[in-house]
Amino acid sequence: NAGVTQTPKFQVLKTGQSMTLQCAQDMNHEYMSWYRQDPGMGLRLIHYSVGAGITDQGEVPNGYNVSRSTTEDFPLRLLSAAPSQTSVYFCASRSSDTQYFGPGTRLTVL
Amino acid sequence: LAKTTQPISMDSYEGQEVNITCSHNNIATNDYITWYQQFPSQGPRFIIQGYKTKVTNEVASLFIPADRKSSTLSLPRVSLSDTAVYYCLVGGALVGFKTIFGAGTRLFVKA
Numbered sequence: 001n002a003g004v005t006q007t008p009k010f011q012v013l014k015t016g017q018s019m020t021l022q023c024a025q026d027m028n029h030e031y032m033s034w035y036r037q038d039p040g041m042g043l044r045l046i047h048y049s050v051g052a053g054i055t056d057q058g059e060v061p062n063g064y065n066v067s068r069s070t071t072e073d074f075p076l077r078l079l080s081a082a083p084s085q086t087s088v089y090f091c092a093s094r095s096s097d098t099q100y101f102g103p104g105t106r107l108t109v110l
Numbered sequence: 111l112a113k114t115t116q117p118i119s120m121d122s123y124e125g126q127e128v129n130i131t132c133s134h135n136n137i138a139t140n141d142y143i144t145w146y147q148q149f150p151s152q153g154p155r156f157i158i159q160g161y162k163t164k165v166t167n168e169v170a171s172l173f174i175p176a177d178r179k180s181s182t183l184s185l186p187r188v189s190l191s192d193t194a195v196y197y198c199l200v201g202g203a204l205v206g207f208k209t210i211f212g213a214g215t216r217l218f219v220k221a
Contacts, residue, residue, distance in 0.1 A: 004153075035211070042197060042211035043154065090153045097142070101153025 002026050004102035006091050012108045013081040021076040021105050023091030031094045032074040033058070034066065036087040037104075043090060049074055081109045114198045119216040128185045130215050132198030135179050143174060143181045146197045148214070154197060158183070185217075193219045 007022045025032065033048035035058075045058030047066040055066050063085060065077040074093075078085060086109045091102040115133040122128045134143070142161050146154035158165055160172040160181070171184040185192055195214040 040213070042213045044211070092153070097144075097159055098156045099146075099154070101155070104151070104153055 004091055004093055004100050006089075006102035006105050008105060009103065010106050012110065013078075014110055015082060017081050019078055019081065021078075021089055021091075021107070023074045023076065023102060024072050025074075025091075025093040025100070026072065027093060027095070027100065028071060029093035029095060029100075030071065032068070033092050033094075033099075034064070034074070034076045035090045035092065036060065036085075037090060038087050046076065046089075078107075083109045085109050114200055114212055116196075116198050116212060116215045118213065119218065121218050121220065122188055123220050124189055125187050128188050128192070128217060128219075130183045130185075130196055130198075130217070131180055132183070133180045134198070134200045137178050137200050141178075141200050143172065143178075144199045144201075145170070145172065145183045146199065148195045148197065154211075157196075188217075188219045190219050190221060193217060 004025045013019060030051045034046040035043035036046055037043045044060050046060055046064050047055055047058055049055045049068040052068050052071050055068055063079060065079060068074050074091060087107060089105045089107060092099045142159055144159040145157045147157050148154040158167055158170050158172045160174055162174050162178060165172045173182040183196060195216050197211055197214040
């Protein structure tokens, strides 16, 4: 049981490039979400999903897309990277009362 | 969504009990209170959750007064490894979805 896994661990992009952050969970959780965390700040919710085929926006969705074709996977796409998207990205899945977070992806946009 | 207020930072020494209080004046009737711990370069980790009175597990205790407008996370006999950021979250039974993470409380445990 690997829990929540994220790839890559680190990524450097140039402004305007696109990429997909991968997230997978093997706990059969329906609910998954993406957060970003800027230095010294708390986590901000980007997008979330309550099940395969269902996604919704969080607090800071602009510049990001998500899809949920399977229960296990919840990728986050950056359409055209901007320096303001430099952050650490955490994926999480949850059971009825507990969220389980992945190890994070540290993204730098130059 | 209920807003929470926590101290920005706290210092303690090894072996002491640490109490971190969170204010949530506009908590709703069906809201639960959940605390997470985050170490540097890691995702947050669930510590404890409660609705009223007192909850205890192997890691911490959570005290919630009758009016539920605040809660206190109690960490008994902290060690250096308890140095982390602690977040108080308030939300429905499915807390964590569209719940706002504040800046948290940075606890620094000294030898």
